[in-house]
Amino acid sequence: MIGERIKSLREKKGYSITKLADLAGVSKSYLSYIERNVQNNPSLQVLAKIAYHLDTNMEYLLGEELAPKVSVEDVLDEEWHSILRDAVDEGMSSGDFRALKDLVRSHKWKDEGLVPGKKKTSNIIILHIDH
Amino acid sequence: MIGERIKSLREKKGYSITKLADLAGVSKSYLSYIERNVQNNPSLQVLAKIAYHLDTNMEYLLGEELAPKVSVEDVLDEEWHSILRDAVDEGMSSGDFRALKDLVRSHKWKDEGLVPGKKKTSNIIILHIDH
DNA sequence: TTGACATGTTCTATATAAAGAACTACACTT
DNA sequence: AAGTGTAGTTCTTTATATAGAACATGTCAA
Numbered sequence: 001m002i003g004e005r006i007k008s009l010r011e012k013k014g015y016s017i018t019k020l021a022d023l024a025g026v027s028k029s030y031l032s033y034i035e036r037n038v039q040n041n042p043s044l045q046v047l048a049k050i051a052y053h054l055d056t057n058m059e060y061l062l063g064e065e066l067a068p069k070v071s072v073e074d075v076l077d078e079e080w081h082s083i084l085r086d087a088v089d090e091g092m093s094s095g096d097f098r099a100l101k102d103l104v105r106s107h108k109w110k111d112e113g114l115v116p117g118k119k120k121t122s123n124i125i126i127l128h129i130d131h
Numbered sequence: 132m133i134g135e136r137i138k139s140l141r142e143k144k145g146y147s148i149t150k151l152a153d154l155a156g157v158s159k160s161y162l163s164y165i166e167r168n169v170q171n172n173p174s175l176q177v178l179a180k181i182a183y184h185l186d187t188n189m190e191y192l193l194g195e196e197l198a199p200k201v202s203v204e205d206v207l208d209e210e211w212h213s214i215l216r217d218a219v220d221e222g223m224s225s226g227d228f229r230a231l232k233d234l235v236r237s238h239k240w241k242d243e244g245l246v247p248g249k250k251k252t253s254n255i256i257i258l259h260i261d262h
Numbered sequence: 263t264t265g266a267c268a269t270g271t272t273c274t275a276t277a278t279a280a281a282g283a284a285c286t287a288c289a290c291t292t
Numbered sequence: 293a294a295g296t297g298t299a300g301t302t303c304t305t306t307a308t309a310t311a312g313a314a315c316a317t318g319t320c321a322a
Binding site: 029042046 | 311
């Protein structure tokens with residue numbers, strides 16, 4: 001059910017109900033109701049705001065209940081989303097990232113056979129950056 | 132917008148507003164409002180019922196407004212998304228990216244005062260990468 | 263202990279989603 | 293034309309989603 005998913009993600013991020021409610025701009029009482037499925041018919045806008053601040057999307061929150069899902073978001077796991085958002089916040093431009101990405105590719109990152117969903121730690125060693 | 136998608140699918144199926152409203156169990160007045168975006172914040176249950184009787188799913192109806200208002204897309208523009216998707220396809224791990232990102236930050240990227248939405252090209256020069 | 267601060271809950275009030283008319287306009291009949 | 297039917301819209305009301313308290317409970321420091 002949707003309530004459990006929200007609660008689980010919220011706790012995983014270390015947010016209290018109050019914190020998430022403030023971030024998402026919904027009342028904490030309502031969020032409490034939703035998590036316990038006391039009220040299980042939120043509007044799109046409410047659900048979207050909650051999903052955003054949990055670094056996820058509505059499809060995930062809805063689960064299989066209502067929406068068969070085949071979206072690009074499925075490819076980009078949640079960690080990517082949150083990392084990328086941080087990077088943007090920190091002022092990284094798309095050009096910067098593209099340059100780094102191309103570089104990575106040129107060094108045959110793919111050789112290691114990364115499978116979707118599998119995570120690995122970095123093996124980058126950068127000797128110098130100048131700008 | 133969601134209204135246009137519903138209307139388009141409805142007409143493609145040859146349904147009148149009244150017909151679809153009856154099938155889906157919502158009032159035709161409300162359906163009319165939704166199609167014209169007079170009211171654009173329906174509940175999950177209403178949207179699910181409409182989607183079902185249009186042989187589609189909520190995802191499609193939501194389209195790129197998967198997260199209306201404060202969506203990921205507002206912060207991470209389209210270019211970011213496509214770049215990131217490419218990177219993942221190419222086998223770049225989140226750990227790799229995180230390392231690059233931290234590096235960028237340590238080099239005071241932010242100093243240049245990037246404002247949200249503004250784009251700039253890369254000024255990275257990487258002398259060497261080893262792995 | 264005390265009290266100040268978090269946590270999540272349950273009240274009650276209000277805003278708004280949604281229903282159920284009545285209404286307009288158009289197309290066919292006869 | 294006058295009637296009949298069906299389309300979609302705009303009224304007005306009702307239901308309920310959501311907000312904003314007040315409330316309870318726990319924790320931790322002074």
